[in-house]
Amino acid sequence: MRSEFTIRLLRLVETFDIGDLHITLDRQGARRYSKVSYPLRYGRFAEIKTPEHLFQFNLNGELKFISGRGKDWPNPSEWLKRTVSGNWVYYSTGGYDGPYDCFGEYYLPCLSYPSNNINLCDPFEDKAVVSAIEALGSLHEELVKLDSAPLPASVGKFLDLVKSNPPAELCRKGGMISEIIGDSVTVLPPDTRHVDYDVIPLIIADGCLYKCGFCRVKSRLGFRNRSEKNIETQIGRLRDFLGSEIANYNSVFLGQHDGLNSDPALLEFAAKRAFEAFDLGNSNLQDPSLFLFGSVDSIIGACRETFDRIDGLPFRTYINVGLESADRETLGRLRKGITAEGVETAFAKIVDINRRYERIEVTSNFVFGPGLPGGHIESVLRLIEKHFDHPCPKGTVYFSPLLDAGDSGWKRNIKREFYKLKMKIPVPSFLYLIQRL
Ligand code: SF4
Incomplete structure (x- = not known):
């Protein structure tokens, strides 16, 4: 049993072997997000390898990734991610044909909560995946029993951080983000896939303009700007909450459902303050990005000055319009x-x-589903054809699958249906999975 082992310490730079735990401190991942077909980590992190699992921790000693090392793990290139809100996401290679053409990414995020995910199988029903999540608790119990006094200070400090984050504490922290920003982020813009959905959320305006009948993520609030004071308070609390890990962020989501409809001066204020306060200019990751949603009325109503202000921000900005x-x-x-x-x-x-703007990309969403009127897809294609007579790499068009219980037949065909559509569209086009923070 590991609890009875004799401590054997091999120090190789920042690598330690303690019994059958292999610990690596201060690993340097990639400094820029990129689309690759193998597991790539970003920013700085540390890890503990056991014979069964690889656990990777952020700079606060909070678990961020787990992958299995045994034969029962579904695929050695797949992993579990724990998001800042405490949700689990399983990164699947997507099988034989891969997800890139459908999603623009080499990995398909499989979510542990209901969404419009088109996956037919659920990795959270796989025993190896379930036991990987449970193994975090066992690892924690084992570390608590470990006497860290004889260990070098750096490893002792790291283990103390990990020990201060047992599963119950991670669960508590996961719920804190909504309390800090005063709302839950029930959907992220699809463009946040470019930063693996690792964004700092900051709410500049609540609610949305339409309260559409089909929408599953709308808030009960009407549209309302937050005050500068409220935004400052969120920023201060987010900075404290994220602690050392803030150095691994380079992106901000200005929520909630229609950030573009907020007062342009407020939007600019929030983005600039976030950039300064979160010290994004010195992040471990390059290329800061800003994400927000817009709407038909907010994009029509936004004047040239608004986009000039956004263009002047120290971010590349993505605005997603439904x-x-x-x-x-x-x-x-x-x-x-x-x-x-x-x-x-x-x-x-x-x-x-x-x-007009090199550093702003506005993307759009259209619904995609069975049983919609025949004129729907025709209307979308007509609209796109009217504006593009040759391929253009900017202005991604997303299609959001509308899935209801009982749609399993259509779910099985969705990729094929989407490919048929995609071939007719001269701009990048992908499916949009509704993903929480
Ligand atoms: S505007 Fe967007 S968030 Fe609001 S109800 Fe419609 S789809 Fe949902």
């Missing part, structure tokens, strides 16, 4: 309070902003 459809009947079916003419005007503005 257009849903350019077909009147479909918009009616979705109970979305916008018109097809509004969608056309908004799309033209999106194309214009993408051409």
